[in-house]
Amino acid sequence: MGKFNLIICLFLSIFSFSHAYKTVLQPITNKDTGEVTGVKKAKLITVDQDPEISVDFPAIWNEFRNPWVKEPEFPKLLGTSVHYASQCNFTMNHKELMDQLSGEKFDVGITEMYDHCGIVLLNRIGAKSHVLATSTISMESINQFIGIPNLYSYVPVSVAKASDQMGLKMKIGSIVSMLGLRYYYYRFRLEMDKVIDHHFGVGSSSTSEMIGNADMVLTNSHPYLDFAHPTLEKIVDIGSISVDEPKALDERWLKITSVRSKTILLSFGSVAYSTLMPKEWRDSIVQALKAFPDVTFIWKYEKPEDNFAVSAPNVKLIDWAPQLDLLFAGKIDLFITHGGLGSVYETALAGVPAIFIPLFADQFRNAMMCERKGFGEILPKEKLGEPQFIIDLIKKMLESESYKENAEKTGRRMKSRPLSPREQLVKHIEFAAREGKLGFLDPAGRQMSFIQYYCLDVLGILITFLLICSLFKGKMKND
Ligand SMILES: *[C@@H]1O[C@H](CO)[C@@H](O)[C@H](O)[C@H]1NC(C)=O
Numbered sequence: 001m002g003k004f005n006l007i008i009c010l011f012l013s014i015f016s017f018s019h020a021y022k023t024v025l026q027p028i029t030n031k032d033t034g035e036v037t038g039v040k041k042a043k044l045i046t047v048d049q050d051p052e053i054s055v056d057f058p059a060i061w062n063e064f065r066n067p068w069v070k071e072p073e074f075p076k077l078l079g080t081s082v083h084y085a086s087q088c089n090f091t092m093n094h095k096e097l098m099d100q101l102s103g104e105k106f107d108v109g110i111t112e113m114y115d116h117c118g119i120v121l122l123n124r125i126g127a128k129s130h131v132l133a134t135s136t137i138s139m140e141s142i143n144q145f146i147g148i149p150n151l152y153s154y155v156p157v158s159v160a161k162a163s164d165q166m167g168l169k170m171k172i173g174s175i176v177s178m179l180g181l182r183y184y185y186y187r188f189r190l191e192m193d194k195v196i197d198h199h200f201g202v203g204s205s206s207t208s209e210m211i212g213n214a215d216m217v218l219t220n221s222h223p224y225l226d227f228a229h230p231t232l233e234k235i236v237d238i239g240s241i242s243v244d245e246p247k248a249l250d251e252r253w254l255k256i257t258s259v260r261s262k263t264i265l266l267s268f269g270s271v272a273y274s275t276l277m278p279k280e281w282r283d284s285i286v287q288a289l290k291a292f293p294d295v296t297f298i299w300k301y302e303k304p305e306d307n308f309a310v311s312a313p314n315v316k317l318i319d320w321a322p323q324l325d326l327l328f329a330g331k332i333d334l335f336i337t338h339g340g341l342g343s344v345y346e347t348a349l350a351g352v353p354a355i356f357i358p359l360f361a362d363q364f365r366n367a368m369m370c371e372r373k374g375f376g377e378i379l380p381k382e383k384l385g386e387p388q389f390i391i392d393l394i395k396k397m398l399e400s401e402s403y404k405e406n407a408e409k410t411g412r413r414m415k416s417r418p419l420s421p422r423e424q425l426v427k428h429i430e431f432a433a434r435e436g437k438l439g440f441l442d443p444a445g446r447q448m449s450f451i452q453y454y455c456l457d458v459l460g461i462l463i464t465f466l467l468i469c470s471l472f473k474g475k476m477k478n479d
Helices: 056-063 074-092 095-103 118-125 140-146 168-200 207-212 251-256 279-289 323-328 341-350 363-372 387-399 401-415 421-435 456-478
Strands: 004-009 020-027 043-047 108-112 129-133 216-219 235-237 262-267 295-300 315-318 334-337 354-356 376-378
Touching (some): 004 421, 108 118, 108 421, 168 207, 216 421, 279 387, 323 341
Parallel strands (some): 004 108
16 A cells, blocks of 8 residues: 555554554653664654653652562552653643644554553544554453453453463452452543543543544454454454564574573563572572473573572573574473563464463463463462472473473464464554544444443343233232
C-alpha cells in the first residue's frame, strides 16, 4: 500500500514499520531508564520527565530491581497512578507539540497501554485509528472495556498464579488477583480522568470510554502458547514478535558449550539482578549445581568478579551471554529463568525445556503456560534454599524425554503459525491505515447493561412464568 502516517506512543516498548512515515513519542517517565526505544528509522520526539515526579517515581521503580526478597508493594504501585497522570498532564501541557502532532493528521496511532496516557494523547492529537498495545499477554483494563468476555473459571488474569485448570484454591487466588488488578487499573483511570477533564473539558469523556472505542488491540500473546481463550477480531496477537533472528555462535561460545556433555543456561533477565539474590539462595544453588559434574552451567551474573562459585568448576559466571543464539544453537539442554515473556518466547521457539523461578507480575502465568504445554516446571523461589529440591528438579528434567519433545513440538507449531506475528502486525496496521475507524468490529455486548448482557431479562420472564404456573397449579389442586 501507499505510505501512511503513523504515530507510536511509548511507555517502554519497541516497534518497527518500514512502509510508514513514523513518529515515535516517548515521555521520559523515568529518567533512570531514559530513552530505551531502540528507534532507528523513525522521528523520535521525547518529552522530559515531569519535575513533580522526578524523585518519588524512580525510587518506586528501583524497588522492582529486587523482587527476590519481596514483591513490589501494592499501595506503592497504586501510588504510581498519580505519577503517570502527572507525567501525562505535563506532556499534554506542551501545547506547541500537541498542535504540531495534531497538524500531522496521523492515520494510525499505536500506543502502549500500561500507563494509560497514550490513548488520551491519541484522542488529543486526533489520530484516525487508535491501536492499543500491551506488553503482557492481555490486560484487564483493556478487556473490560472493549467487550471481551472475562471468563475467570478458566482464563487466568495476567498476574494470577493460575493456569486454565484451576482447583478451588487456585481459582480463589486468581479471582483475588483479578479484583486487585481491577482496583489497580481503576485507580489509574481515576487519575487519568482528571487529566482528561482538564484538557478536554469536565465530563466530556473518560479513560474507559477512550479505551472502549479503540479500533484494535495488539497483545503480546501467542495463541499457540497461551491458554486458549475467547477473543475478538479486533484483538491481534503478536506475541513473540520481539524475538530476533538468531545468529550462529562464535568460536568462544562453541567452546564453552562443548566442554561437558550437557549445558544449562541460567539467566534472570534485566529487571531482577542476580547480584541482589539473597546469599543463602545463591550458595544453595551453587551447592545443587555441584551435583552435576557432567553439566556446564552458564550463569548470567552482572558481577562475575563476585566469584561465589569457585568451589564449583562446572559453573561459569558471565556478565553477558548471547541468550537467543545459545538457545537456538541447540547447545542448551535446559534454561533456568525468571519467566519474563521475552525469555519465555525465546525458549519456546527454540524448543528448549525450562525451569521457571517466577518473581512477580505476569511471570507466574507465563511459567504456568509453559508447564501446561509440558516443557516447563516451576521452581518456587521459596525453595531456592533447599539444594536437594533443586537437584531433584534438574535431574527430573534432564532425564525425561517428554520435556524436550514437548518443547520442540511447541516451538515447531509456533514457528509455523499461518501468519507470523510480524505479518499479523503489518497487515492489520495497514488495514487500519486504509479504513480508519473500525467501529464495525465492535461487539454489541459492550453497550449492554448487566441485565441485558446476561439475558437476565429473559431469565426473569421465565422465572415469573414458572412461578405463575406453579401457583395456578396449586390453586387448581385446592379447588
Ligand atoms: C495539569 O496541569 C495544569 C497546568 O500545570 C494544572 O493546572 C492542573 O491542575 C493539572 N491537572 C492535573 C490533573 O494534574
